[in-house]
Amino acid sequence: MEEKKSKVTLHGTWISPYSKRVEIALKLKGILYEYVEEDLQNKSESLIQQNPVHKKIPLLVHDGKPVAESLVILEYIDETWTNSPRFFPEDPYERAQVRFWVSYINQQVFEVTGQIMFQEGEAQAKSVEEARKRIKVLDEGLEKHFPNKNIRENDDVGLLEIIIIATFGVHKAHREAIGVEIISPVNTPTLYNWIERLQDLSVVKKVEVPHDKLVNFIQNYRQKCLQQAANA
Amino acid sequence: MANLPILLDYWPSMFGMRARVALREKGVEFEYREEDFSNKSPLLLQSNPIHKKIPVLVHNGKPVCESLNVVQYVDEAWPEKNPFFPSDPYERAQARFWADFVDKKFTDAQFKVWGKKGEEQEAGKKEFIEAVKILESELGDKPYFGGDSFGYVDISLITFSSWFQAYEKFGNFSIESESPKLIAWAKRCMEKESVSKSLPDSEKIVAYAAEYRKNNL
Numbered sequence: 001m002e003e004k005k006s007k008v009t010l011h012g013t014w015i016s017p018y019s020k021r022v023e024i025a026l027k028l029k030g031i032l033y034e035y036v037e038e039d040l041q042n043k044s045e046s047l048i049q050q051n052p053v054h055k056k057i058p059l060l061v062h063d064g065k066p067v068a069e070s071l072v073i074l075e076y077i078d079e080t081w082t083n084s085p086r087f088f089p090e091d092p093y094e095r096a097q098v099r100f101w102v103s104y105i106n107q108q109v110f111e112v113t114g115q116i117m118f119q120e121g122e123a124q125a126k127s128v129e130e131a132r133k134r135i136k137v138l139d140e141g142l143e144k145h146f147p148n149k150n151i152r153e154n155d156d157v158g159l160l161e162i163i164i165i166a167t168f169g170v171h172k173a174h175r176e177a178i179g180v181e182i183i184s185p186v187n188t189p190t191l192y193n194w195i196e197r198l199q200d201l202s203v204v205k206k207v208e209v210p211h212d213k214l215v216n217f218i219q220n221y222r223q224k225c226l227q228q229a230a231n232a
Numbered sequence: 233m234a235n236l237p238i239l240l241d242y243w244p245s246m247f248g249m250r251a252r253v254a255l256r257e258k259g260v261e262f263e264y265r266e267e268d269f270s271n272k273s274p275l276l277l278q279s280n281p282i283h284k285k286i287p288v289l290v291h292n293g294k295p296v297c298e299s300l301n302v303v304q305y306v307d308e309a310w311p312e313k314n315p316f317f318p319s320d321p322y323e324r325a326q327a328r329f330w331a332d333f334v335d336k337k338f339t340d341a342q343f344k345v346w347g348k349k350g351e352e353q354e355a356g357k358k359e360f361i362e363a364v365k366i367l368e369s370e371l372g373d374k375p376y377f378g379g380d381s382f383g384y385v386d387i388s389l390i391t392f393s394s395w396f397q398a399y400e401k402f403g404n405f406s407i408e409s410e411s412p413k414l415i416a417w418a419k420r421c422m423e424k425e426s427v428s429k430s431l432p433d434s435e436k437i438v439a440y441a442a443e444y445r446k447n448n449l
Contacts, residue, residue, distance in 0.1 A: 072325050075325065080322075096302075096304070100297060137282060
């Protein structure tokens, strides 16, 4: 039986970690896709029409059917393309564990790490302290609930690993650009280790943004944000 | 002999209610334990050390936290009866999208309506009505968000209906006039025993909200 050829399009931006998650997922599954780089100041008609509720990236369009929200997209990819790697374990309890930690990163961690970019002085110091606390919780959680984690090949990568690398893979660039360290081999050894090993995978290297380009972008973006906050 | 699953919960919590509805939909017998937030139980602190929140479902000694996680877990652990999701991946993605919408847009807005006053409450009302209209448009003429069957999105949203009277009273507006289809949907869902048994009386919720407003605003 001939396999029907699928048309897959991803609307994203090169800088967005949410967009990165989907790119990594598509590449892990070996799915060919068309990538549309969106300008968030001037979103395409196509994006707005197909994601009218949130008007955000990433947006996956599969054979004309749009799927929005990165985690929803990732689960959709896993259920539609059932080849390896599978993003979720089989056991319901283990699946719940993955969902818990993904949700923790998405909400509790992002909530504070996002602030750091826009703050300085005491406000920033407070956010950094809180971010370090929450990342420590994540680090300990990974150690406790996913001990002896193998990350050697694509098959070892699931939803949690995708979220981790897409979200934290840029931590060194952030450290250089903003001068703040939150993830380190001393304070967060498990998380640091996972990131290092994930970064060695060729599928991750394919979507990696050059370090200097990233540092430059973050510095400029931060300047803009601080200026905006000062003018407000 | 297996022990009953234990649900750590708090009676007015719409999030706790989601877990109750899910378990009852599956016909799972469970032990309901009311938590006192001024004196959280050792089991809660041990099972959800990070958030220390309800609901927590403890099944075979292992805890599952976060209401939508619990609902999905219940669906996967007891797959034979009343599946919460359709089988088609695209429709499943749509269900997840809309439950996520409820959590992202609806929950914050509804809290502002009953838990705040003045400008914050007004802003909340606007967001709430906007969210409700979007949800109503998604429901369309279907009996449930899940189509012909009561499903994941229905479970994620129906628990807020026990709070509708409180929203209307403290927000000073009528939900029915903004979205009659949603009210009709809520009534339809309440005909299900899994829902009616899991949601407290609206009057009790109104009293609870009034007490909160008295103490906090």
